[in-house]
Amino acid sequence: MSRETVTSLETPNKQPLVIWVIFFATIISFMGLGLVDPILPAIAVQLDATPSQVSLLFSSYNLITGIAMLITGVVSSRIGIKWTLLTGILFTIVFAGLAGSSNGIWQIVGFRGGWGLGNALFIATALSAIVGLSTGGTAKAIILYEAAIGLGISVGPLLGGELGSISWRGPFFGVSILMIIAFLALLLKMPKLEKPKVKSSVLDPIKALKYPGLFRLGLTAFLYNIGFFTLMAYSPFVMELDEHGLGYVFLGWGLCLAVTSVFIAPRLQERFGTIKSMTAMLILFALTLLAMGIWTDSKEVIIIAVIVAGLFLGTNNTLITTAVMEVAPVERATASAAYSFVRFFGGAVGPWLANKLAEVYSPHVPFIVGAIFVLLAMASVATGRKHLHHVDRISH
Template sequence: MSVDAAIPPRGRRAALAFIFVTVLIDVLSFGLIIPVLPHLVQKLNGGDIEHAAYWVGLFSMVFAAVQFLSSPIQGALSDRFGRRPVILISCLGLGLDFVFMALAPTLAWLMVGRIISAIASASFTTANAYIADITAPEQRGKAFGMIGAAFGLGFIIGPILGGELSVIDLRMPFWGAACLSLLNFCYGLFVLPESLAPGNRAPRFDWTQARPFASLAVIKRYPQITDLIVIVLLAASTHYVYQSTFVLYGDVRYGWGPQGVSYVLAVVGVLSVIVNAGLVGRMIKRFGEQRAMMLGLGCGVIGFAIYGLAAKPWMFYLGLPISALWAVSQPAAQALMTREVGADAQGRLQGAIMSLVSLAGIAAPMTYAATFGFFIGKRAPVYLPGAAFFLAATVLACAWLIAVRHARRHAATEPATA
């Protein structure tokens, strides 16, 4: 499988740096609103935290449902017309949408803003296809890890800045996110090169392939990645426990406000950068993609269990470095999958993966939010604020078992060391 020739070899490192910065700025903009969005929902809902939990879950569910519908279209568009225009339109759309949300007077209008945000947030999907274009198969795990580092770095700076801005006004982080997204659009407009050569593009845009469920046909063409797809699907569903419960969980159990949550998220970001930038490539090289994936999933299970059990903040902090190693599993799984797909289908593969992630997110946020809300409410048989984290640990344990099975099936073809 050849690397795309749209960018000369000497320019590929610079192109990877460009896409790193593009993702970084996008993550910064999203990170800004993470500590404040649940509190804004709570404020617009009258201040009731139990019902706010359900609303936050609903917001996450709708966001995922819209992404499920739009991601395959974005992936197919990038395969047909190139990665650059999709990324640029995404950044511009996000910037304008953050302005819209900053001005939203009610929960209904805030929901409209989240829907627009889901449609516009294509850069993450397209960035993965961009990486597949410009890196050799054996280097993709490391490259995907660098994008994970961009996420981590964004979550160091973004939430802290968002927490500080929230002291001025609860809506101020949305204005900051708008500025960053529009800056990202300007950055990409002038410096981001196209990665997909015309000769490697899909010959036409096929609406039948861009339909949500039809887009999954690209996965059906490669049955050897079925286990990996299920792993990604289950792991993705557990990620939603963070966005649907974490901020309010910190309030209920530890008394953290927007600023307190932002500091914890900053620690998570630091650990994410360390793991993604410093350990992912080394661990994949040392253990191989299969075993690195299993190790990452196992650490995620342990980390979630610690979060659920942590009665004190210091106990929660103990789980952070263990849970951070979960980040190894995603780039390892992605690298394994991209080896099986041609250059002209990488965008559709990433779009299909994002569709699956979004499909998981249709049910998962409400499941975790409802679990959290129920076990802190008056009807709960036992007060258990960590119940959602225990549920996430169970789901991720299932993904680990499938990874073990997949590794055993492919033990003869993947070396333990490189």
């Protein structure tokens, strides 16, 4: 898309109209993650499944999302950004609807994998589109993207709790309906963008991982995501709340995540630098998980800790995404795909591991193990400073 075209699309606040269309679609896309959280215990009871089996709803989704990151560049470079986004949304509409129509846990797990394919096509392309088309630089574009994620994640559990109180199928059908709205908005409002002149290869993201800085951030996110999804997929089972209660807890968590990703992360980045701020947030998140592991029997501690964790997660998400966009001399879409390919495997391991540890050992163990993985993520950043120091120079 030419600079002149972008300028003609700009709204009064200096962002192109296309950015706000993608922003809206991103909010709805990420509602799908939190929408499912309040119904995890209900699915376990009504489908006679164990918590570790139910946690595979996250694992299959994240596993396929991670693998599919290898083809997002291939697809978008051949059919264009607009149709890649629309294809991703279409997959989500179909597979979320099929999951809601399922009668067994393994059917839902399988359909969540198809949903993950749609998620991969959408989120990788949306991030590179927002960064590439927005005005004001990479950092502001990523803040906008993280704001959309935060809004989607925070509103999703509230809607999921309300729909889930009617039936566990409600949130799945809710995602389908909302994504139909997003599909129509993009179809009608998003202009056709020029395809990249160079066609991407499946191997491009893997080759990009040869850059030590990008590999280090991917490894950090892999370890950190195990802790992240321990909180997401395991804590609902120890809070002993109904769908409404879980929805409100994760609403608080998501609001904290949204606010810090937009307002706190840039200030910390400017004052202390990306790497120091990221290290501090990982330590604070690890301590939060450790507290949850010690006081697992206290419902009040778990609820407060989940909400407080949103403060650290929102800040860290913005910091690490900003660093990824600048750390390697490759196309932003390729960097995003490479990083996401690695990090989503952590999101696949974390949910199942946490619930399995609880079943085999005790309810305390998953949070403690999650804290250890987050501390390892912090160590990955701290020991890789020589590969990441230029990120702080760019950020400033």
